Amino acid sequence: MSGENREETGLPPNWEVRHSNSKNLPYYFNFVDKASRWEPPAGTNTEQLKLYMAKYHSGSSATASASANAYAQQQAAGGKIRAAHLLVKHRESRRPMSWREAEITRSKEEARSIIQGYEQQIQRGDITLGDLALTESDCSSARKHGDLGYFGKGDMQKEFEEAAFNLRPGETSGVVETASGLHLIQRLA
Structure with a gap:
């Protein structure tokens, strides 16, 4: 991870934000020891992380809305x-x-x-x-x-x-x- 990314995310060294396809949520991954977690690791600058997450991990698309509507119709009967x-x-x-x-x-x-x-x-x-x-x-x-x-x-x-x-x-x-x-x-x- 570059120093610039560290400053942007607020995460400690060796940590990065990744995206879980199964849960459609971001998570935290340590690329050195391969640890992953849903909560930020100790030493995180939480204010910086909050800004980063709002900027890069809060969007939704028209495609996501369309598939959500289709899924909603499927789930209503269940x-x-x-x-x-x-x-x-x-x-x-x-x-x-x-x-x-x-x-x-x-x-x-x-x-x-x-x-x-x-x-x-x-x-x-x-x-x-x-x-x-x-x-x-x-x-x-x-x-x-x-x-x-x-x-x-x-x-x-x-x-x-x-x-x-x-x-x-x-x-x-x-x-x-x-x-x-x-x-x-x-x-x-």
Whole structure:
């Protein structure tokens, strides 16, 4: 990796951003020891990484939309739904790290205050859940505006699944707590 790329991504030496074809998400790869991970490695300049990811890994194309629409029609008959979410992790989360922060140290109470602020912004119409997720969600789905794609019963954590399946398309949940952290969920289809 060149020094210029290191400055652009904010990743430590020997790390680069790659793209997973199976999950259609970016991930982090160490080309020396062949390690890969969804969260940025320790030593990452998270502000620089956030700018890099927003610039290079948040776009969508008309082709992707067309194939997503075709997939949506297929999935509708299979009992699957599509949802997006915004996740705020805390130090008690199952994995207290994210693409934004190598180590999350905030308390659950601090996380709740943060996500309630996001909820108010969305309810006021200041910003959409997807646009907020792009820069603020602790889930790697942030690059896709929080879009988790289609999933069925049994695919997600119980609390998340119950909240998502109880929403009508277009509706957004209140704060939902799971082992991963605190979520706002928007049903897309």
